[in-house]
Amino acid sequence: MTVDIVDHSSLLARLVSCVFRKRVAEGPDLGLQFLSLPPGACDVLVPSRLPGLDGGKPLAPWKLVEDPATLPDLPPPPGFLKKGKGKGKGQSASGLKGGLGKSNWIASFTGQKGKARGASQVEQPDQQARAGSLAVGRFGVEENPVPNFGCFDPEELKQSTFNCTTLVVERGCCIVPDALPSHSCTQLCGLIDAVLEEVQQKLRNAPDDNTRDQVRLTELGSVHAEDHRWDVKLPLCSEVRCAVELLVSSLGSLLEDLVSRDAVLAELACVVSDPGAKQQPLHADTLRIGSACAPSVTVFVPLQDTRAAMGPTILCQGTHNLESHLSLFKCEQVFMPQDVVVKKHGGLPAISAAGTAIIMNSNLLHCGGANLPEAMGGSRRRLFYVTFQTPGNTPDRSSFSLREDLLEEYYLSDFDSGPSLEHSPDPVRKDLLLGSLRGDSSAMLDLGIYLQSQGDPGAVEYFRKAALKKNVKAFAYMADVFEQGLLGIPRNPEEATKLRNFGLAMEESMNMEAGSDSPPASAHLQVSEQSEQRHFGAAEASEDNPASAMSSA
Structure with missing residues (x-):
């Protein structure tokens, strides 16, 4: 299978474009694990001819353009003071092996010379405490001084x-x-x-x-x-x-x-x-x-x-x-x-x-x-x-x-010395959470719906978990979140359409594999505000009430 170069839109959009033409032959598993990844997580996809592994399983149809050496460095951690160059990339500490595929252990630490106190206190460079150095095979033993935590x-x-x-x-x-x-x-x-x-x-x-x-x-x-x-x-x-x-x-x-x-x-x-x-x-x-x-x-x-x-x-x-x-x-x-x-x-x-x-x-x-x-x-x-x-x-x-x-x-x-606080038990939430932790995809979906009715942003994570378990309805709820920009997720109507289409394709493929005469996928993916209100008694949504809108998946 050849993957065409696509634009910088979301990962799922790129994934859908790769999968749809092969969804019947390849089955719905291809790319399922990547539903948990964010929109725009990968920068660029490039064409790739895919050789088969043992058993004929195809390799992943993408790779990043970036070479590891070209990935931009992050800003230094707060309080980090780099002093000197240490050892170069080509030097290794005695007795250590490094490089790809090798285990690199902590090998050498310097002694601690004091403690960093408070957020506002700044030590002079020559007073920086040495909190130790990681032995990294390809980089040698790092000798840059760093402050204590x-x-x-x-x-x-x-x-x-x-x-x-x-x-x-x-x-x-x-x-x-x-x-x-x-x-x-x-x-x-x-x-x-x-x-x-x-x-x-x-x-x-x-x-x-x-x-x-x-x-x-x-x-x-x-x-x-x-x-x-x-x-x-x-x-x-x-x-x-x-x-x-x-x-x-x-x-x-x-x-x-x-x-x-x-x-x-x-x-x-x-x-x-x-x-x-x-x-x-x-x-x-x-x-x-x-x-x-x-x-x-x-x-x-x-x-x-x-x-x-x-x-x-x-x-x-x-x-x-x-x-x-x-x-x-x-x-x-x-x-x-x-x-x-x-x-x-x-x-x-x-x-x-x-x-x-x-x-x-x-x-x-x-x-x-x-x-x-x-x-x-x-x-x-x-x-x-x-x-x-x-x-x-x-x-x-x-x-x-x-x-x-x-x-x-x-x-x-319950563990501090302050006055006791009353916390009303929530048996519905607890039961759904238990079911979700035990791997029940229906409980994951229902917990997502319940959390959404409470305005809890964790609902998105449970919709995603249910989708990973091939729960087709979860795609509709995720699509609604993107379509309306709910639960802290930016509004993205195009992503919502892709999610719905991906769910439809998955159900179609699953039905074909099972030889099922079940109703069309669209019937399962049309999730209405009224059905959710019947399930959890959610309040009526309005544009002037964002908290209420979260309950209208």
Whole structure:
């Protein structure tokens, strides 16, 4: 199949033009995974003759024109001071191998010489603390001095959180040492090791793959490789609850400033990595691409002193924005090696003592580092974390780590020392969210409709998830969002037409494959305001009432 050069319109429009002529022969799967990508995510498509892989499966019908070396550099992270050139691209540190397809580990860090205090304090260049350097194979060991992450003592935060809040808004992260006392860290270490051993025993004793999959879904988050890295969902037992309360108390009103006391508990878990765990790909927990949701706030706490060889969390300050997310997407499209991706986005390892709180905007690019073999200094690393979600914003939570019994049950106000707040239970929302997390496409669609009736911008993400599951009606709802410019998505009538047509083509192809005599696709794609009002009792929409218009898909 040959793909013609097309204009700079949305990715989906380009995808549709590639797929329609082959939709019957190729089936509707071609390009489905790209429905989650934003309009305009790729810059240019070029003609490509597609050889077949083993089994005759065609290769992807596009590639970016840009060479990795020509991708523009991002502005330096806030507070970053580049001094000197370091080693050139052609030089490698002794004993390290680099380049495409090779693993590059953290190899060398300089000593820390102090702490950066407050958002307004600026150190002189010769006083810059060296927070360490990443060994990047093709670039050698980076020697540029960089400042420490913004650091605030709990005592400072009790007096005022203004500087800390300002810094988190600007850079997307900060550090609070001694946020969790050592006795609580030790207690949590024992509890987490015991919970993980119990989960591993359940997996070993499972009689079949279905049972093992159920154990993983219930007990583990999506970040795990069962030999070296696990994401353990934690129960809200007395030890864990006490730790969360101590943590929230140490941060003063910081979390309230960032997400409010009405913020819902969205994650409660611990990432455990053992020697041999590979570095994670750079990512953000919630995307700015194709979403208008406000970010959540995550607090990471290493439960033991974390050395460089243990693979500390790598944070890219100042990347909690659309520009950085699009840059990362481009890097992934051209298969740029992860060491280069991390360097390009200014990644720095958060080496820290036990009990240090790392506060992070969920849009920030970050990843877990590589835990080296024991002979090279690696050892078990436990990273306890808790996430609070901004009210009225429901991002795709399929990758969030929280036990089902805690879903939509607790809020920030349940863990601080302020007056209690009443939160009315919403059984409809909770049931739909549970169904969506279990992979039910109908629940995804219905949750999107429900969120839209509440003016929640997360509705778009659930329409998209349902469309990825081949739920044809989801295309109509997405089309209405683009057509009317709802939920923070810019108005784009042309994109709306493409979405409707793509849904029609998909249903037509599915019906042909199934030999079905079902009604025409158009009957399923005509979603009216009246039908939605019957389903959820949405208010009548009007041009003068944008909030009401959101309920008229």
